[in-house]
Amino acid sequence: MTETLLEFFKAMAHESRLRLVGLLAQREWSVQELAAALDLKEPTVSHHLAMLKAQGLVTVRAEGTTRWHALDRDALERLSKRVLQQSPAQTAAKAAPEDWDAKVLRGFVAADGTLKSIPASRKKRGAVLRWLMRDFEADRRYPEARVNDLIQAHHWDSAMLRRELVGHHMLARKDRVYWRLPEKEWKAGGEA
Amino acid sequence: MTETLLEFFKAMAHESRLRLVGLLAQREWSVQELAAALDLKEPTVSHHLAMLKAQGLVTVRAEGTTRWHALDRDALERLSKRVLQQSPAQTAAKAAPEDWDAKVLRGFVAADGTLKSIPASRKKRGAVLRWLMRDFEADRRYPEARVNDLIQAHHWDSAMLRRELVGHHMLARKDRVYWRLPEKEWKAGGEA
DNA sequence: CTTGAAATTCGACATCCATCTAATTAGACA
């Protein structure tokens, strides 16, 4: 659904859309009604609705040529909660990795499996990234949204960590689809 | 602190600032450090920090010419909660107004003093607006932020209701400062 | 008072995006 927190904030960060959410929270509306209520043209309303739909915030019900839009309250609550906790922590801490990595992880990984922070040093960051890779199976394709979801189980800034995983040659990327690279590429930890 | 939800969303709806919040959540940072970490120039970081400060999200501690910035976690939590509930409902429903207004209000005001929705008809909206005016004393000046706070106790869309109050000649406005207009201007309810 | 370092403010430029009109699609009904 929502790929990143950023997308959610962007979706809400405009007066027209925020107002739109307010209206949609009250009852079902057609595009025409919304355009009238907001004093906007229909294409503009369609445009905003599309963004909200992309976040899964709006449900649509067709009736003839009219489309009735309403707020998906559950989705809004789900998203808001993510804002609140900044990290879902779905995955409780799993089995421990080896020796040096283990020591590093002890410092950065909380008991619930979330990252307390991202190490500034490239070496330690490597340990964290290797640890994140446990969530990715070999020979499997992961769309970018899925990658973000998996990472957000541990840290809100999935965009940064996703880039780091690619930068460290743990994940490869093409056309917004990712896959795991062979472990020998990075498991030892050949750093510059 | 934060005037409107919209301002909060806008503050968070940019990658640089969201990243910034992530860093500030970890420890104290100087502007230089942040600029390096984000790969931005210092003026840019200052600019973003100013916006976050305007939302009360960032605290600053001066040490010589260096200024150490950190995230105000309480503020973030407070704001996030507002996102969740969309309406603070600080003011429980008070004494009831008169006759017709009372009937209208029964339909639109929840037990906790929040507006369930804003009436579409101008006449009924008038009743709701008159009811909102109970929060404003005569001969007193209200900066816009304060007006928003008072309104948000009842409904998240303070901008719309604020405009309506002005449009219905209940509040006057000059230079982002508001004050209550004499009741005879609107109490009877002379509508076009 | 001067010098140097850190940060902010100012002004310019570039990019993003909200909005519009016009054109197109999708559905209902004859």
Next chain:
DNA sequence: TGTCTAATTAGATGGATGTCGAATTTCAAG
């Protein structure tokens, strides 16, 4: 099938704002 209505998509334009270099401010230390 043709037409009417609702909605979306496409393309263009204007306004908002993120970013930067340069100038200014603030503070500490000689």
